[in-house]
Amino acid sequence: MDKLNILLSESGLANLTLPQLTMIIVGLVLIYLAINKRFEPLLLLPIGFGAILVNIPGAGMYAAPVMDAEGHVVSAGGLLYYIYHVGIESGVFPLLIFMGVGAMTDFGPMLANPKTLFLGAAAQFGIFGTIIGAVWMSSMGWMDFSLADAAAIGIIGGADGPTSIFVASRLAPDLLGAIAVSAYSYMALVPLIQPPIMRALTTKAEREITMTQLRVVSKREKIIFPIMVLIVVAFFLPSAAPLLGMFCFGNLMKECGVVDRLSDTAQNALMNTVTIFLGLAVGSKLSADAFLNLETLGILLLGLAAFCVGTATGLLMAKAMNAMSKTPINPLIGSAGVSAVPMAARVTNKVGLEANNQNFLLMHAMGPNVAGVVGSAVAAGVLLSFLGG
């Protein structure tokens, strides 16, 4: 009878606390959003599942290993503990993902029209505007964000999952779960968030502007470009070198055409493997005490604001460029400057087609879109060097 009592007292039901139950429900909601609503399923599904696993009482999925005085292992620790510390605390997983993203990126549209890099820069205003919002909330006494926390929240506005996770793991590991969930949820919501802002800030005549056909970009340019970016990063902003270095490496593997096997692995097998572990590890940060508080609500609100501000500043920059440039620039491509590749470019194309059903902006929007990835990585580098990540 004693044995049965022990078994019962160790059961999940006996030990489950209300916050843990809430977090398991949060995990189930994430899984629902991934499966039924197709919200970034590749990440939200593992994140949701990781959130459930880490909140099972007594399972010890996130338990640290225990050593005795002589250094022998008493208890080995949980799976999620190792995945998190090996992959995310070290920054390895986000960087490997960035390599894969690089191997999937085509810089052709951007090389054909390098001016679109400015749109990718303007949209990064969302990041810094949100930082101001976060410190303002703190100075009003509503939240308790340090400048490093604020920077990690602001990077949600870069609309780039791996960059957000990388910066958050350096600057605000406690907020990582909420930041990653917020970043990926809003990336999935780009088709809902952006169009109203795009319509509000442009006139119908502007949305109808057709752009000149992009020139053909030679293979040589595509090969030299990542090397050139790497050199510029090395000279001017070494703190962005981890992110942009891996990005350029992946891109060079794709464009050079002599290591197709490596490029294929980086884009597919490796990327998928890392995505599974990255998702689980992010989910493991969704523990009740770290997630169920007012700060998470603040992060969700600020993340949304970051997306809106980034979209708006990208559009305004494109309008300014259209006014100054000789060749016409449709302001809609500015909204693609928030990364979220390729979703933001597709949204631009869709809103453009609504105004003029012969106007295909997709390739024109891919330029600012990939420029946004470079821009948010540069912004991440600035934050890390400024705040000493």
Added chain:
Amino acid sequence: MSELMLGGLNLMLLGMGTVFVFLTILVIGTTIMSRLIMRWHDAPEPEPKRGGRPKPKDDLSEVAAVAAAVKAVHGH
């Protein structure tokens, strides 16, 4: 204004400044690179076409279709 707010504003000016300067350097670099490459190699070589040559099987079916059409017209 609190110290935190000043820090935030400072970060924003520095950050946006760096992002714009960096991407401006990149725009200039890219433009120069493209010009140089186009000067050295006058015409940009076209992207390698995939499956440019029609396969022999396609050829035969096309011949067969033409033959059938010719027969249909002249047969009567």
